[in-house]
Amino acid sequence: MKTQYHLLCLLFLMSFHLFSLEPSLKIQLWAPDQPVDILIYNPNNRPIDLPQPYTPATIPEVYGQEIEESQIEAVAQHMDYRKTEFVAAVGNNVSFSITFNDGEGEGFFDRNLGRARRDAFRFAANIWAQNLQGPAEISVQATMTPRGGDQASAVLASAGAGQFWRNFNNAPIKDVQYPECLVEIISGKDPDTKTFEINVDFNSDVDENDVLGTRGFYYGTDGSNGNDFDFVTITLHELTHGLGFVHSFKPNGTHGLDGFMIIYDHFLVNRFGQRLTTLTASPINVTGNNVFWGGLLGLYAFNNDFGGTGGLPIHSPTPWVNGSSISHLDETTFTGDWELMTPNNDGDVDHEPDTIVLGILQDIGYSLPRSRYVNTNATGFEDGSCANPFNTVIEALHSVPANGFVRIFPGTYKEKLTINKSVEVRSCGGIAVIGIQ
Numbered sequence: 001m002k003t004q005y006h007l008l009c010l011l012f013l014m015s016f017h018l019f020s021l022e023p024s025l026k027i028q029l030w031a032p033d034q035p036v037d038i039l040i041y042n043p044n045n046r047p048i049d050l051p052q053p054y055t056p057a058t059i060p061e062v063y064g065q066e067i068e069e070s071q072i073e074a075v076a077q078h079m080d081y082r083k084t085e086f087v088a089a090v091g092n093n094v095s096f097s098i099t100f101n102d103g104e105g106e107g108f109f110d111r112n113l114g115r116a117r118r119d120a121f122r123f124a125a126n127i128w129a130q131n132l133q134g135p136a137e138i139s140v141q142a143t144m145t146p147r148g149g150d151q152a153s154a155v156l157a158s159a160g161a162g163q164f165w166r167n168f169n170n171a172p173i174k175d176v177q178y179p180e181c182l183v184e185i186i187s188g189k190d191p192d193t194k195t196f197e198i199n200v201d202f203n204s205d206v207d208e209n210d211v212l213g214t215r216g217f218y219y220g221t222d223g224s225n226g227n228d229f230d231f232v233t234i235t236l237h238e239l240t241h242g243l244g245f246v247h248s249f250k251p252n253g254t255h256g257l258d259g260f261m262i263i264y265d266h267f268l269v270n271r272f273g274q275r276l277t278t279l280t281a282s283p284i285n286v287t288g289n290n291v292f293w294g295g296l297l298g299l300y301a302f303n304n305d306f307g308g309t310g311g312l313p314i315h316s317p318t319p320w321v322n323g324s325s326i327s328h329l330d331e332t333t334f335t336g337d338w339e340l341m342t343p344n345n346d347g348d349v350d351h352e353p354d355t356i357v358l359g360i361l362q363d364i365g366y367s368l369p370r371s372r373y374v375n376t377n378a379t380g381f382e383d384g385s386c387a388n389p390f391n392t393v394i395e396a397l398h399s400v401p402a403n404g405f406v407r408i409f410p411g412t413y414k415e416k417l418t419i420n421k422s423v424e425v426r427s428c429g430g431i432a433v434i435g436i437q
Contacts, residue, residue: 107144198242295363
């Protein structure tokens with residue numbers, strides 16, 4: 001289907017005798033492919049402010065530079081399709097279908113910055129697509145809206161999971177809420193195809209000089225952001241929240257979504273290793289830098305790769321900060337290459353999720369693309385994922401791809417093993433001993 005455009009021309013006629021005094025405005029009908037003249041009767045010669053002639057937007061302006069007119073026909077039956085861009089899956093990784101849901105000329109369709117914004121967002125989504133095991137198609141709605149701020153501070157962006165589900169097929173833990181995109185990965189089915197699994201919104205005012213001064217978003221993908229905020233890094237951060245890096249606690253220490261904990265909540269502990277979800281609700285539990293991550297893989301990454309000791313600190317300042325507390329890593333502990341999921345962005349560039357972020361996501365149920373997981377205490381459904389691990393190393397060895405990783409949850413394993421392909425065997429944390437002791 002070709003789009004037909006109509007050029008509207010306004011002709012101002014100053015005449016005292018060409019028209020009778022019947023209607024003051026006479027509009028002629030016209031053929032779709034022809035211009036139209038609107039004749040205005042103005043006997044008193046009053047000044048009229050005429051609008052500029054309508055110039056229709058070009059195909060690249062409306063659909064993006066990468067779209068040609070010949071491609072429009074394939075999506076013409078659904079107007080919103082022009083906003084959806086698919087990040088292709090690689091191997092068995094996840095993929096993202098992204099809907100840029102701004103109006104024409106706004107946000108991700110801004111005439112000057114729209115294409116760069118979309119390219120940077122796609123670039124970031126593809127990074128996560130490479131780092132997670134699927135298969136699944138994660139639907140994302142991305143918008144940019146004016147959210148204000150001042151010269152010193154502003155909200156750069158926000159994000160969250162569209163929905164949470166519990167007790168779905170192959171659910172690892174009963175009566176626990178999981179973000180929809182993780183439900184799709186674990187169960188093999190999208191529980192609601194009519195809703196977005198992740199919603200992300202950016203503050204378009206950041207690109208204006210009255211918010212954060214001359215600092216704005218940098219939309220390049222090379223990390224050369226100078227003094228600006230790297231948009232790829234911000235997008236990676238927000239998508240991580242949408243994947244499930246989010247809690248349900250309130251400032252008074254209560255928790256729950258529809259009366260049930262979120263899977264992220266399940267791994268939060270205090271400095272004594274007590275799960276926050278088992279404690280009597282109190283503001284003390286969620287403030288005072290008293291919140292830590294108790295998940296095995298996140299904690300292992302902190303102690304091993306980061307060189308940390310003790311508990312993995314979660315951002316839990318006093319007083320409580322809405323939108324920031326508990327849903328981020330500790331601001332003081334993590335800097336540089338480790339601050340992808342800290343609450344404040346100081347302009348650093350992080351184009352790869354670090355081992356701690358990956359460890360936390362594995363704890364809540366995500367898997368790495370070339371890994372198979374083993375826990376001899378596992379029961380029920382097994383597919384070698386982190387959420388539903390095999391209960392024997394032999395199963396993992398059969399399933400893991402060549403040059404992949406068999407990740408063993410701590411324990412002592414006395415089974416006989418014959419390894420006939422190149423793989424790496426790693427402990428998920430603690431000490432995992434294989435063989436007769």
